[in-house]
Amino acid sequence: MKTSKRISLTALFLLMLAFSFPAFAALGGDESSVATDMAQMKATVKVTPGDAFAVHEMKGSGGSVVREFVSPAGRVFGVAWQGPSIPDLHQLLGTYFQQYSAAAQAAKAGHPGRRPLNIQLPGLVVQTSGHMRAFYGRAYDPSLLPQGVSADAVR
């Protein structure tokens, strides 16, 4: 029931292609925020429902992809991205943004360099890889992972 609703929503919001990332639901947000944000979307969206979790995938025409991982309870427990630039993380990380931002900066204060990010906080993991023109990243809240779902699912 819930699944078919999701799919019809998707069909409704298959709008025109665009390169940039539009507004999107945030990590830790609930599923209704996905639907609300979809109204502003300019990218193709695909929802893959599953027993353990659903994946909302948004593709921009320039090769950028954002995936949101939604638990059966309707919470966004992880986000993953890849593309030529880094998506708007204020939007994507929501209430986790400040925590992420502080950790990303602390990792480099007094210690310059170029290396992937691997933030491991009790309630937030953020990891990145790649290089200019080809970035990858993911963020998840370990406490929100649905039962039986490993962090490997967030990719």
Next chain:
Amino acid sequence: MRKFFFSVLVTAILGFASGCGSSSGSTPVGVPVGGSGGNKLSIAVDGGPISGVDYEDAAFASAKICVPGSTSSCVTVDHLLVDTGSVGLRVLASALGTVSLPVTTSSGMNLNDCAQFVDNSFVWGQVESADVTLAGEVASNIPIHVLADPTGFAIPSTCNTGGPDEDQLGSATTVGLGANGILGVGLEPVDCLACDQSISGLSTPPTGFYYLCSSSSCQSAFVPEGNQVLNPPVAFSVDNNGVIVELTSPSSSTEASLTGSLIFGIGTQSNNGLGSQTIFTLDNSDNFTTVFPTTGGQTLTSSFIDSGSNGIFFPDSAANVPVVQCTASGFTTFYCPTSTQALSAQNLGANGASSTVGFNVDNAHTLLTTDFSDAVMQNLAGSNGVGTCVGGLGQCSFDWGLPFFYGRNVYVAIDGQAVPSNASQPSPWWAY
């Protein structure tokens, strides 16, 4: 796709060169030198420019930057990070001193560029024109990126990732670039081919690259390739098809410093010939494949060589290679084995070329918290995603940073540029 890019590129570069070829007076540029002068830029792994800060595993070079056409309004900027993982010269405004360069404008607005890096750090600033001299070669009137926090408007949220804003040098306690600039000599001719609408055909400009800014706000903008921040060697009259990074092997796993060369051109002079090196061709994102570990390992399809990465970074796949992550706060990117760990990986080009590379991993926390005198740390390594790699998504990347370059000559053939006649593959490619 690439062939299309190539034809547009040639047109653009011809147009570009004809517009600015005579601005630097009578000095011949890029003259053949027989291997000892004009195309050979000294580089050094020396810990960087900040007193009391050890920027390990980073190679630095100097460039002379002049107001276009001027021989007096010039400044030589040292400690530019030699980065084969990015494209274009980006320099701190503070390092230019009193030299004031002309700003690129469009529709009466200043053109700003954004560059993002893998740790979600970013730099921001205006696109300005300069004559850039590297060793004996001159790139005349090329767009460069001058890094400075804006006045009068905020850095757009599509550029500001929330990571470190590195528009300043930094210090022992604060975030910064850790260098006076970045000399990006990677695989592409400009930093955003997709930002040229005539090339990409996109309907809206990519975010995170170019912006036109008025006094109050900035909007993403398309920018013709000729106005984009340029890979400097591409503008040389000769020796313009790529670079070779040459660094010797350290005599032990850590060393105070190393010196070497950034050679311009491939197969254009007696000092830059393509010999027995293996060519590795790449996918559309300029990646190749690394199998790690060599036996029974994951196939990491988004792998790359990057002199700007200050270590070797690869996924910690517990199923295959139990490399221990550091747990100390601020160090979780790095690996901390209790004793030196010997590992190997196999690189595979799109052309089927392969090579097996052995390397060692030492305890990064020990290295970084007890050894402040050595800039060369051959066994510094860290994670690049965690977990298993499935379907080419997310965590499928091996990053061969500067330690890979120690004891190797690494060739970078720039996309769209001619390759030597004995090269079996069109650019872009790496060879070593």
